[in-house]
Amino acid sequence: MTPPATPPHYAWIVTDLDGTLVDRDLRIVPRSAEALRRYQDRGGTVVIATGRNEVSAGRYHDELGLRTPLIVYNGARVVDPLSGTRLLDLDLGDSWQPLRDDLLHQLPDGVGAVAFAGEDAHILRPAPALAAYAGRDRIELREDAVHRAPTKVMLIADRPGLGPLARLAARHCPAARLLQSEDTYLEILPQGAGKEVAVRRLAERAGVPMERVAAIGDNPNDTAMVRAAGLGAAVGDGHQEVRAAADLVVGPCGLGAVADLVERVLEGGGP
Numbered sequence: 001m002t003p004p005a006t007p008p009h010y011a012w013i014v015t016d017l018d019g020t021l022v023d024r025d026l027r028i029v030p031r032s033a034e035a036l037r038r039y040q041d042r043g044g045t046v047v048i049a050t051g052r053n054e055v056s057a058g059r060y061h062d063e064l065g066l067r068t069p070l071i072v073y074n075g076a077r078v079v080d081p082l083s084g085t086r087l088l089d090l091d092l093g094d095s096w097q098p099l100r101d102d103l104l105h106q107l108p109d110g111v112g113a114v115a116f117a118g119e120d121a122h123i124l125r126p127a128p129a130l131a132a133y134a135g136r137d138r139i140e141l142r143e144d145a146v147h148r149a150p151t152k153v154m155l156i157a158d159r160p161g162l163g164p165l166a167r168l169a170a171r172h173c174p175a176a177r178l179l180q181s182e183d184t185y186l187e188i189l190p191q192g193a194g195k196e197v198a199v200r201r202l203a204e205r206a207g208v209p210m211e212r213v214a215a216i217g218d219n220p221n222d223t224a225m226v227r228a229a230g231l232g233a234a235v236g237d238g239h240q241e242v243r244a245a246a247d248l249v250v251g252p253c254g255l256g257a258v259a260d261l262v263e264r265v266l267e268g269g270g271p
Helices: 031-040 056-064 095-106 129-137 161-174 194-204 220-229 242-247 256-265
Strands: 011-015 045-048 070-072 075-079 088-091 112-116 120-125 154-155 178-182 184-188 211-217 231-234
Touching: 011 031, 011 070, 011 194, 011 256, 031 045, 031 184, 031 211, 031 256, 045 056, 045 070, 045 194, 056 070, 056 184, 070 194, 075 194, 088 129, 095 120, 095 161, 112 129, 129 154, 161 178, 161 184, 178 220, 211 220, 220 231, 231 242, 231 256
Parallel strands: 011 045, 011 211, 211 231
Antiparallel strands: 070 075, 075 088, 112 120, 112 154, 154 184, 178 184
16 A cells, blocks of 8 residues: 655745646646646645735736635735635735825826725726736726725836836835836835735744745746745746845746746755
């Protein structure tokens, strides 16, 4: 009789979506999906951590058949998909007024702004780049006003080079956290938000030490999460900042970056 397989040392794998698990065609890379199924069959737990909201990310969560909490809005919200309960739900609070009244009016030409409140995305400042963003995330952009402090605001530029935009946002919203999630996306988040913060809270709640968590990402908004994990992996064609912070650099997203990490974990490999 074959003895049962030993559970993996890394009890959790936390994965980003876009550019990590999900390729440029907006599909989960088949090799990575199959590897995550093998990891779960061995007793591992898979958690998604993304900048998307729960509607946009939910279809990938469902496709993988996950029942685990979903980390969205770059850690500003954590949702239990089984009950709909928000285990964490932050908003921009006092940063919202200066952002709305001052920052928006000083944004350079070509930069659009979207506010996320509840499960909705509201246009704060129109720009041509917003259409491509909405199409990629498959979300509807509303034109009605936002009547309370949103969970996050995303500034979407028409070209890379977010340094000046980040400095402008920091000047008007010093209490907010700024994260780059793509070459042209600057996210303004509540100060206490972050994928790494959400992962730590979930792991503590489940009694899983961070030393037994593996995490993988591709962009600067993943850097702190990759550093915080017991095994931090970077996608091979991801941002240099993440690759420099990682214990392990795997292959490109489209060739199965997450599968590379799973194989390392199931083989018992560490940093």
